Amino acid sequence: xxxxxxxxxxxxxxxxxxxxxxxxxxxxxxxxxxxxxxxxxxxxxxxxxxxxxxxxxxxxxxxxxxxxxxxxxxxxxxxxxxxxxxxxxxxxxxxxxxxxxxxxxxxxxxxxxxxxxxxxxxxxxxxxxxxxxxxxxxxxxxxxxxxxxxxxxxxxxxxxxxxxxxxxxxxxxxxxxxxxxxxxxxxxxxxxxxxxxxxxxxxxxxxxxxxxxxxxxxxxxxxxxxxxxxxxxxxxxxxxxxxxxxxxxxxxxxxxxxxxxxxxxxxxxxxxxxxxxxxxxxxxxxxxxxxxxxxxxxxxxxxxxxxxxxxxxxxxxxxxxxxxxxxxxxxxxx
Amino acid sequence: xxxxxxxxxxxxxxxxxxxxxxxxxxxxxxxxxxxxxxxxxxxxxxxxxxxxxxxxxxxxxxxxxxxxxxxxxxxxxxxxxxxxxxxxxxxxxxxxxxxxxxxxxxxxxxxxxxxxxxxxxxxxxxxxxxxxxxxxxxxxxxxxxxxxxxxxxxxxxxxxxxxxxxxxxxxxxxxxxxxxxxxxxxxxxxxxxxxxxxxxxxxxxxxxxxxxxxxxxxxxxxxxxxxxxxxxxxxxxxxxxxxxxxxxxxxxxxxxxxxxxxxxxxxxxxxxxxxxxxxxxxxxxxxxxxxxxxxxxxxxxxxxxxxxxxxxxxxxxxxxxxxxxxxxxxxxxx
Numbered sequence: 001x002x003x004x005x006x007x008x009x010x011x012x013x014x015x016x017x018x019x020x021x022x023x024x025x026x027x028x029x030x031x032x033x034x035x036x037x038x039x040x041x042x043x044x045x046x047x048x049x050x051x052x053x054x055x056x057x058x059x060x061x062x063x064x065x066x067x068x069x070x071x072x073x074x075x076x077x078x079x080x081x082x083x084x085x086x087x088x089x090x091x092x093x094x095x096x097x098x099x100x101x102x103x104x105x106x107x108x109x110x111x112x113x114x115x116x117x118x119x120x121x122x123x124x125x126x127x128x129x130x131x132x133x134x135x136x137x138x139x140x141x142x143x144x145x146x147x148x149x150x151x152x153x154x155x156x157x158x159x160x161x162x163x164x165x166x167x168x169x170x171x172x173x174x175x176x177x178x179x180x181x182x183x184x185x186x187x188x189x190x191x192x193x194x195x196x197x198x199x200x201x202x203x204x205x206x207x208x209x210x211x212x213x214x215x216x217x218x219x220x221x222x223x224x225x226x227x228x229x230x231x232x233x234x235x236x237x238x239x240x241x242x243x244x245x246x247x248x249x250x251x252x253x254x255x256x257x258x259x260x261x262x263x264x265x266x267x268x269x270x271x272x273x274x275x276x277x278x279x280x281x282x283x284x285x286x287x288x289x290x291x292x293x294x295x296x297x298x299x300x301x302x303x304x305x306x307x308x309x310x311x312x313x314x315x316x317x318x319x320x321x322x323x324x325x326x327x328x329x330x331x332x333x334x
Numbered sequence: 335x336x337x338x339x340x341x342x343x344x345x346x347x348x349x350x351x352x353x354x355x356x357x358x359x360x361x362x363x364x365x366x367x368x369x370x371x372x373x374x375x376x377x378x379x380x381x382x383x384x385x386x387x388x389x390x391x392x393x394x395x396x397x398x399x400x401x402x403x404x405x406x407x408x409x410x411x412x413x414x415x416x417x418x419x420x421x422x423x424x425x426x427x428x429x430x431x432x433x434x435x436x437x438x439x440x441x442x443x444x445x446x447x448x449x450x451x452x453x454x455x456x457x458x459x460x461x462x463x464x465x466x467x468x469x470x471x472x473x474x475x476x477x478x479x480x481x482x483x484x485x486x487x488x489x490x491x492x493x494x495x496x497x498x499x500x501x502x503x504x505x506x507x508x509x510x511x512x513x514x515x516x517x518x519x520x521x522x523x524x525x526x527x528x529x530x531x532x533x534x535x536x537x538x539x540x541x542x543x544x545x546x547x548x549x550x551x552x553x554x555x556x557x558x559x560x561x562x563x564x565x566x567x568x569x570x571x572x573x574x575x576x577x578x579x580x581x582x583x584x585x586x587x588x589x590x591x592x593x594x595x596x597x598x599x600x601x602x603x604x605x606x607x608x609x610x611x612x613x614x615x616x617x618x619x620x621x622x623x624x625x626x627x628x629x630x631x632x633x634x635x636x637x638x639x640x641x642x643x644x645x646x647x648x649x650x651x652x653x654x655x656x657x658x659x660x661x662x663x664x665x666x667x668x
Contacts, residue, residue, distance in 0.1 A: 063429070091503065094440065094444055094496075094499075095397070095440055095441065095444045098436075098437070098440055098496075099437070102432075102436075102492065103432070103433075103437070106428065106429055106432055107429065110428055110429050145479055148495055148499070149499070149502075149503075150499065150503065151496070151499055151503075154492060154495040154496055154499055155492075157491075157492070157495060158436065158488060158489075158491070158492035158495070161482055161488040161491060161492070162428075162432075162485070162488055165428075165482070165483070165484060165485055165488055168483075169425065169483075169484065169485075
């Protein structure tokens, strides 16, 4: 059985990817690395399907540990999901963000180079790499010059440059993504859509006044459902072209304030929107919408899940989770 | 007296910069940081001129140490020379190269951000950031897109992106250079011109057959004398425009094999040239020549020292140094 090593397995995309892999007939032996053990409450993976797979607790900044793990596992595939993927966090702790994006990726690919085990690597990047894009350049294609406008984006551009150098200069088998904003059940409320949906659930459950806090409501982002994302990652990992970079996106843009309106209409809940100044970033991209033409052409992937479907599944996730949290709290807890 | 902090002070440019500063009437209190103590054998700085200046032994990867040093010194200026600046080394040890270019710079500017002492920073970058440039785009201006083609260049691009983000997003007072190849007395023979000149000196001293080893003789580089470089750094540090990037170059290109021919004619020494395959790099830029129009326009700097003058001063340096080395060896040493 071929082996896949998944870094950052305990995260949001990691859980969905493992769910995807274990549902497939064509099995891979899964090895996961993360600082913390998986505790996925958003996917239901039967315990017997996790038999014969392995979790390794490690920090990707610990080079000797990573080296010995990769030497021991000898994976055929490496899906590098591990990242500090919040733009907001990167403004607060830029050094930590850089180390936990660029440096950890470099540690992985340099280990593959030295170990010479010919693993195929998928490097996950971000639409933030493009920076400020003018209206006439939308939807963004992969040819567009990159001009990162926040510490997170700088780290991702450096990661992709390193991937390209290792593919060209050291003949490593690496493809790259520029993944646009994800959404889906299980995403933490540090990310905008999840934060908004969670607030709607709290309103619906009567735990909050009908007031939704957002940051800059005018910025437009392209949200792609995590189920579509994991399908794209699997296809790229097994069939993507070496050295190439692929947008993963929905091709559609939503302004943050329009998400509030959309949810309000879908759920028939009237809310007021207020702006939380602390969520405004020093520099921000006004409008990001991607083109998925290249990945569709090369491997036939395209998004299949509508934004409304994503919002509904996220609503169900938060609804269940917040009710569960209430149950475990003793009555009268403030 | 205003204070300047110079990282990487013990290096080639560091020595020349301190020599330049201590020769000026308008004095700055110099604080130098380096892993190793300065041992400049290529500049003659009278001991009394070094009175009242300070050397701090530290590794720029040691964040708490750097933080306490900058808090203690509160410099008005920071000249960030510290770097692992060899392209060849970056192919051999890419992780080390990245840490000792990008990460150390990020540690410095993040300390300045947190410390809020409004130091003005000059970030040193490299012409390698441009990557492969077609003939029609020469001489290279700062507007040209960057496409780094080796691990060192990737690290330098990331450094400049970080500088830009810190200037725009955190209002730090940073200017950047893209410095083209340096040359001058005291440069180590890990760099091509110094390596060639050293071999000529060894031939002239009868310590080597008249055979000069080079890597790829066809690549063309723009070499700027270190004395011109330190003048540019001082002018940019004190008068450069915040957030701007400046080429520092001679505007002239020399093929590596033509340097051998030039020296052979200047010194009237006939040599044979052989190619050392181990010095060929996985990817290399065929031709790099820069434009110094922008820095000339903004602060009036232009190169003043011819390449022939540089070669002669490097010849004198190696001639003296190799003779001195002979003196300290007991007779009969193999």
